[in-house]
Amino acid sequence: MENLKAYLLEIESFLKDYLATSNCKGYVLGLSGGVDSSLVAAIAKSAVGKDKLFCYAVDIDSHPSDILDAKKVAKQLDVHLEIISLSKTYHSYLDELKGNDFMRLSKSNLKVRMRMCALFAYAQEHSALVLGTDNYDERYVGYFTKYGDGAADLLPIVHLTKQEVREAAKMYGLSEDLYNRTPSAGLFEGQTDEKEMGVTYEELDNYLLGKEVSIEAKNRIEHLHKISEHKRSEIPSPKPPKR
DSSP: OTTHHHHHHHHHHHHHHHHHTTTOOEEEEEOOSSHHHHHHHHHHHHHHOGGGEEEEEEESSOOHHHHHHHHHHHHHHTOOEEEEEOHHHHHHHHHHHTOTTSOHHHHHHHHHHHHHHHHHHHHHHHTEEEEOOOOHHHHHHTOSOTTTTTOOSBOTTTTOOHHHHHHHHHHTTOOHHHHTSOOOOOSSTTOOHHHHHTSOHHHHHHHHTTOOOOHHHHHHHHHHHHHTHHHHSOOOOOOOOOO
């Protein structure tokens, strides 16, 4: 992007103006310690101030480092962060569903949806809107959970590639260890975004920017985009009846 700084100011104005006309009092954000949510926190704080930003780190069997990173980001940005543990609730829910033998993906998506349920509950209590953290790469290939992290009221950084997210994080003064952290949703031991997608963020960035990528990467990206179309589309319904 030729002028990333100017575009970030556009995002700030968008958040400020949207809130002013929404009849809501602030924004709720799930802070994971990853670069995407950290950047959204920085942008939102700059746009509307820390008193209108409510950050939560929702712990569901999370790696301890994820919570520590979330606390680190909150301290760096000087925003309030509340830690919520749903681990016991998650395991109780699995027991009730008789789902302890569910495949790992089903369990992972359940965690993500429980996190988002919590954020929307807090948003209603605060008369606030939920900020999503999906970037351009993730949205294009559908690397988000339907009705989980894909559920949000606004998607501030959805037009930024992963590299642009990292560059923007630098501009907002986030520490290097945070914006260079291996991208992971922290859903299970050893999980990383790139392993799950089967393509690197660099390859995704290049593809989306019209640059050359290997045929293997191109085919993988286009396949992911095709099979995830349902995540980006409206819920299908039949034609309305004649009245």
